[in-house]
């Protein structure tokens with residue numbers, strides 16, 4: 001609730017979704033953090049949270065900052081995501097989330113860990129022979145495509161290759177109204193069509209996450225629509241995010257050779273180095289929530305019913321929380337990064353994604369003494385995700 005001493009949020013016309021800002025968002029994040037604890041972004045009528053403490057507090061306060069009206073930044077995407085656990089509050093969220101947690105629990109995921117490490121070793125052996133390669137398609141995308149798609153249970157047909165592109169389109173579609181958002185509607189349609197006609201329970205691979213989801217629907221624990229939307233969440237949240245996180249970490253390591261040397265000397269630093277990559281580049285930059293009452297944050301009011309952009313990416317570079325926030329430090333180990341979210345919607349795939357990354361960078365640390373860029377990386381701007389299309393590298 002508000003008190004008589006509250007003020008309105010400071011306004012800013014910074015457009016975080018312009019092509020320029022999507023290519024280089026860090027200066028805007030700094031400006032927005034410094035403006036105040038809450039900023040009203042007039043371009044898209046969004047209230048924004050950019051500081052670490054405020055972002056984390058809002059993610060914990062699911063009653064005040066609700067996901068139930070969707071977490072995208074336009075009404076059509078929010079209507080379409082009805083039934084997705086990303087767009088639910090407890091208690092319904094708890095029931096659907098339990099199905100996912102059952103599938104993604106560390107004990108179950110660890111059963112495939114040996115496989116993941118073996119594939120990572122083979123992959124890096126091959127890359128050592130080649131020396132130059134693309135850090136995105138040849139390194140970061142391999143395990144999500146070869147292992148995670150099997151875990152989710154997507155049939156091994158030619159449609160599979162298109163899931164990554166459709167999922168990136170779906171993330172773009174989550175942005176504020178505009179050309180970049182509208183142009184990707186065909187990808188959203190294609191993904192939903194695929195889930196309805198190709199990734200059906202009879203075609204999903206046996207013993208997969210997908211089967212677990214549909215069995216829960218058969219038992220009546222979740223609805224058919226919730227099962228379908230959970231499959232959509234797997235496709236969107238589980239693949240491009242990990243690829244972006246691994247490719248970005250590789251990019252940062254290539255730019256910080258001393259940190260790579262430190263990791264090679266002490267491979268126990270590998271998990272923390274991946275967290276540094278997720279912190280600095282934040283594969284999912286922001287989602288949004290809606291306030292269920294007037295909220296006061298450090299004397300500034302956000303009115304009831306406002307759409308609030310919660311920026312994991314800006315929070316992850318907040319100097320109020322992380323000293324020298326823009327520096328990659330292999331020994332920082334930022335386990336409290338909000339790059340995997342926080343609170344009831346925190347990422348259930350964190351263990352799986354980390355396992356893939358640790359296997360890849362662990363295998364690399366055993367073999368490659370140097371990682372160098374051989375050209376400029378290419379990035380297609382996306383409203384929600386931050387990743388790379390190509391990353392030309394050489395290892396020796």
Ligand code: HEM
Nearest residue numbers: 085086233237238241242245283339340341345347349353
């Ligand atoms: C580096 C890799 C990853 C990153 C950075 C990431 C990031 C996130 C973030 C920020 C959220 C919070 C959403 C919110 O606050 O509303 C989230 C939720 C989620 N993630 Fe991940 N994720 C990753 C990997 C994965 C993987 C591998 C899977 C599954 C195979 C997955 C499945 C999900 C699902 C289903 C949710 C929704 C949870 C809920 O609403 O309760 N993610 N992820």
